[in-house]
Amino acid sequence: MCMSGLTSPLMNGFAKLLGQSYSSLQVSWARAFGHVLFMLAVFVPRFGLRMLRTRRIGRHLLRSTCLFVSNLSFFFAIGYIPIGKAASINMIGPLIVAALVWPMLGERTTPGRVIAVAIGFLGVLVIIRPGSEVFHWAALVIVFSALMNGFYQIFTREIADTEAAETSAIYSSVVGAFGMLLVLPFVWRTPASLGDLALFCSLGVMGAISHYFVALALGFAPANIVTPFQYVHMVGSVLVGYLLFGDLPDAFTWLGAAIVVGSGLYVGWTQTRR
Numbered sequence: 332m333c334m335s336g337l338t339s340p341l342m343n344g345f346a347k348l349l350g351q352s353y354s355s356l357q358v359s360w361a362r363a364f365g366h367v368l369f370m371l372a373v374f375v376p377r378f379g380l381r382m383l384r385t386r387r388i389g390r391h392l393l394r395s396t397c398l399f400v401s402n403l404s405f406f407f408a409i410g411y412i413p414i415g416k417a418a419s420i421n422m423i424g425p426l427i428v429a430a431l432v433w434p435m436l437g438e439r440t441t442p443g444r445v446i447a448v449a450i451g452f453l454g455v456l457v458i459i460r461p462g463s464e465v466f467h468w469a470a471l472v473i474v475f476s477a478l479m480n481g482f483y484q485i486f487t488r489e490i491a492d493t494e495a496a497e498t499s500a501i502y503s504s505v506v507g508a509f510g511m512l513l514v515l516p517f518v519w520r521t522p523a524s525l526g527d528l529a530l531f532c533s534l535g536v537m538g539a540i541s542h543y544f545v546a547l548a549l550g551f552a553p554a555n556i557v558t559p560f561q562y563v564h565m566v567g568s569v570l571v572g573y574l575l576f577g578d579l580p581d582a583f584t585w586l587g588a589a590i591v592v593g594s595g596l597y598v599g600w601t602q603t604r605r
Contacts, residue, residue, distance in 0.1 A: 336563030363507025365535015418568030454590030
C-alpha cells in the first residue's frame with residue numbers, strides 16, 4: 332500500500348510536467364490507453380480473452396466514465412495548484428464514499444460516521460480557504476475529481492461479487508482509452524522529445540501498477556490493516572511536488588490534511604468493528 336502511495340504521486344508529477352506543454356485531454360488519454368495496454372499485456376497471457384466477457388457492460392462503462400472524468404479533472408487542476416495541496420484535498424475521497432454508501436448501496440451508517448464525514452469536509456475548507464486571497468478555483472475541481480472517484484468506487488463495489496478483478500481492471504479505463512479517440516485529433520500534439528514520449532508511456536504503466544499494489548496489499552492482509560497506509564499518498568505527493576516543482580504545503584494545508592486524514596481513519600476504524 333505504501334508503494335502504491337509513492338507510485339501514484341509520481342504519475343501525477345509526470346502528468347503535471349506534461350500538462351505544461353500538452354492538453355490535459357491528451358495526457359488523460361495517454362493515462363487511460365497505457366493502462367489498458369499494460370493490463371492486456373499482463374492478464375491476457377494468463378487468463379485469455381475470456382476475461383473480457385461480462386454481463387455488466389453498462390455498469391463497466393459507467394464506472395469507467397467516472398474514473399476518466401476524475402483523472403481528467405485531477406490532471407487539469409494540478410496545472411494550477413501544487414500537487415501536495417491537490418493530494419490533501421483528494422484525501423476526502425474515502426469520506427465521500429462513506430457518505431454515498433448509505434443512499435446508493437443501503438449500507439448501514441452511524442451518527443459518529445456522519446459527524447466524521449462532516450468534520451472531514453471542514454478540513455477541506457481549511458485547505459481551500461474559500462474567500463481568502465490564497466483560494467484558487469482549481470481546488471474545487473479537485474473536490475469534483477474526488478466525488479467522481481467516489482462514484483467509481485461505489486459502482487465497483489456493486490459489481491465486485493459478480494465480476495473478476497482482472498475484468499474490472501481492464502474495463503475501468505476503456506472510456507478514456509477509446510472514447511477519447513473521437514476528440515484526440517483536435518487536441519493532439521506530437522511529443523517534442525523522447526523524454527516527453529517516455530513520460531507519456533509511463534503514465535498508464537504507473538497507474539496500473541499502483542492499482543495492482545493496492546489489490547496485492549488487500550490480498551495479503553485485511554482492509555482495516557492496510558487501508559490506513561493509503562495516506563502515504565499525501566507524503567509521496569509532497570515529496571514529488573518538492574523534488575519536481577519546489578512546492579511545499581503551507582501550515583493550513585497540513586492542518587486541513589490532518590483533519591481529513593483523522594476523519595478518514597475514524598470512519599475506517601468504525602467500519603471494522605463488529
